[in-house]
Amino acid sequence: MLNKIFSKQNRALTRELVITDFKLKYQGSFLGYLWSLLRPLLLFLILYIVFVKFLKIGNGVPHFPIYLLLGIILWNFFLDLTLQGLTSIVGRGDLIRKVKIPRWIIVFSSSISALITFLLNFTVVILFMVFSGVSITWNILWLPLYLLELYVFASGISLFLSATYVKFRDIGYIWEVLLQAGFYLTPILYPLSKISNISFQKLIMINPVAQVIQDMRYSLITKNSVTVEKVFNNGPYSLVPFLIVIIVFTFGALHFKKQSRYFAENI
Amino acid sequence: MENVIKVQGLTKTFRLPHERKSSLKSSLISVFNSGSQSYEIQTVLDDINFTVKKGDFFGIVGKNGSGKSTLLKLLAGIYYPTKGEIEARGKITPFIELGVGFNPELSGRDNVYLNGALLGFTRKEMEVMYDEIVGFAELERFMDQKLKNYSSGMQVRLAFSIAIKAQGDILILDEVLAVGDESFQRKCFNYFDQLKKDKKTVILVTHDMSSVKRFCSKALLLVDGKIAVMGDTVKVASEYARLNQSNS
Numbered sequence: 001m002l003n004k005i006f007s008k009q010n011r012a013l014t015r016e017l018v019i020t021d022f023k024l025k026y027q028g029s030f031l032g033y034l035w036s037l038l039r040p041l042l043l044f045l046i047l048y049i050v051f052v053k054f055l056k057i058g059n060g061v062p063h064f065p066i067y068l069l070l071g072i073i074l075w076n077f078f079l080d081l082t083l084q085g086l087t088s089i090v091g092r093g094d095l096i097r098k099v100k101i102p103r104w105i106i107v108f109s110s111s112i113s114a115l116i117t118f119l120l121n122f123t124v125v126i127l128f129m130v131f132s133g134v135s136i137t138w139n140i141l142w143l144p145l146y147l148l149e150l151y152v153f154a155s156g157i158s159l160f161l162s163a164t165y166v167k168f169r170d171i172g173y174i175w176e177v178l179l180q181a182g183f184y185l186t187p188i189l190y191p192l193s194k195i196s197n198i199s200f201q202k203l204i205m206i207n208p209v210a211q212v213i214q215d216m217r218y219s220l221i222t223k224n225s226v227t228v229e230k231v232f233n234n235g236p237y238s239l240v241p242f243l244i245v246i247i248v249f250t251f252g253a254l255h256f257k258k259q260s261r262y263f264a265e266n267i
Numbered sequence: 268m269e270n271v272i273k274v275q276g277l278t279k280t281f282r283l284p285h286e287r288k289s290s291l292k293s294s295l296i297s298v299f300n301s302g303s304q305s306y307e308i309q310t311v312l313d314d315i316n317f318t319v320k321k322g323d324f325f326g327i328v329g330k331n332g333s334g335k336s337t338l339l340k341l342l343a344g345i346y347y348p349t350k351g352e353i354e355a356r357g358k359i360t361p362f363i364e365l366g367v368g369f370n371p372e373l374s375g376r377d378n379v380y381l382n383g384a385l386l387g388f389t390r391k392e393m394e395v396m397y398d399e400i401v402g403f404a405e406l407e408r409f410m411d412q413k414l415k416n417y418s419s420g421m422q423v424r425l426a427f428s429i430a431i432k433a434q435g436d437i438l439i440l441d442e443v444l445a446v447g448d449e450s451f452q453r454k455c456f457n458y459f460d461q462l463k464k465d466k467k468t469v470i471l472v473t474h475d476m477s478s479v480k481r482f483c484s485k486a487l488l489l490v491d492g493k494i495a496v497m498g499d500t501v502k503v504a505s506e507y508a509r510l511n512q513s514n515s
Contacts, residue, residue: 009388012388012389016380016385020373023372024373096345097345100345101385101387264345265281
């Protein structure tokens with residue numbers, strides 16, 4: 001089955017769609033691809049001024065600016081992937097009505113675009129880490145797994161959203177509101193330890209995005225990052241985020257598969 | 268000759284809501300007066316059965332609204348059948364429209380590769396065909412320019428060249444392809460002639476009887492989503508003419 005999914009034709013198509021995406025994205029901009037690197041750099045500058053110099057929120061967390069930047073970049077990856085996924089099917093309605101291509105490839109290629117943008121941002125984080133003397137440990141080996149988890153979670157949501165958006169446009173607005181709520185309910189701008197109520201900490205850490213962000217900070221930057229295992233004292237509930245990822249992806253993929261037969265007539 | 272396409276009991280219905288609900292407000296309103304939540308079921312194709320053999324030049328004819336385009340899209344795998352099945356052996360290359368996915372902001376070259384990938388060709392296969400495509404379109408000098416700077420004639424030429432060179436085992440052609448000026452139409456018809464000579468398996472969808480008689484070896488006539496006649500083109504043509512007369 002994997003052979004069929006990653007057939008030559010599908011790979012070629014994904015590749016062309018991703019290249020097209022990138023070419024169009026920086027169309028007519030003077031600095032072009034450089035913006036992919038400039039954006040996180042400038043973001044870092046703002047974060048540093050506001051949160052480190054003005055607010056001093058992260059006192060006690062070593063390398064707080066990088067800690068912050070990593071969190072924001074991971075969140076932006078999640079946001080980009082799901083928002084681009086949401087409109088991917090409807091946005092490519094012209095293709096869906098006229099050629100037979102596996103529908104999921106459209107969502108997949110938009111997710112790859114988001115992944116590439118993330119990896120460019122991530123290199124900036126790595127550069128900052130090297131320059132500010134963050135000691136790199138063997139824990140870095142966990143990184144690809146966390147990334148994979150976040151990617152699978154976001155893709156599952158994308159599949160669900162893109163298929164639903166075809167017939168029910170309100171889902172776009174609903175998702176935007178949820179994303180805004182999610183941004184503040186995820187420990188991105190503040191360290192989790194600032195929340196004194198342990199039950200709230202537990203609730204927050206059930207969210208797979210929060211779990212991934214905290215785990216990645218833990219394995220890359222500082223042992224100060226409160227992970228899901230710490231919140232639940234290594235109890236069985238610390239597996240909940242992973243279960244959520246599996247459930248969301250399975251449900252999203254099944255929903256997409258069922259709906260995709262009728263995309264051409266419903267768009 | 269072996270069957271390459273076998274269509275059995277093919278039925279396609281569409282649900283046409285009287286009022287399209289694609290926002291929360293309208294769905295909320297319709298929840299309250301659920302009586303008005305009505306839709307019509309329109310049967311566009313009803314129990315269609317036919318087979319296409321290897322090397323057939325198969326015509327599908329019918330007037331506007333007879334279900335031709337729906338049948339075409341079902342064969343191309345764009346629509347999903349409500350009932351029945353379609354078995355196809357070999358790679359189907361459908362041309363429902365020229366230049367699918369063409370993007371004005373990309374160069375001619377990028378558009379060729381993108382279009383090729385959409386039709387199911389790999390990069391390598393396209394690289395082999397690339398020079399021929401560009402040559403046939405007579406656009407060698409313009410391939411690095413953006414498509415938006417092409418004249419519409421140049422765009423059509425490029426799209427048509429891809430369609431001609433990028434061939435699969437079974438071709439599905441919409442006769443709408445043969446639009447444009449006279450010289451372009453002639454080019455299309457020459458291409459159809461060539462396909463016929465090469466014994467390619469082709470399905471041609473059209474409402475023009477003269478092209479059916481000229482190219483097709485077999486045809487079927489669709490009337491209101493059902494097969495009225497099938498087989499010999501002369502028989503299909505005379506039935507089609509009779510139908511048109513009785514209506515007017």
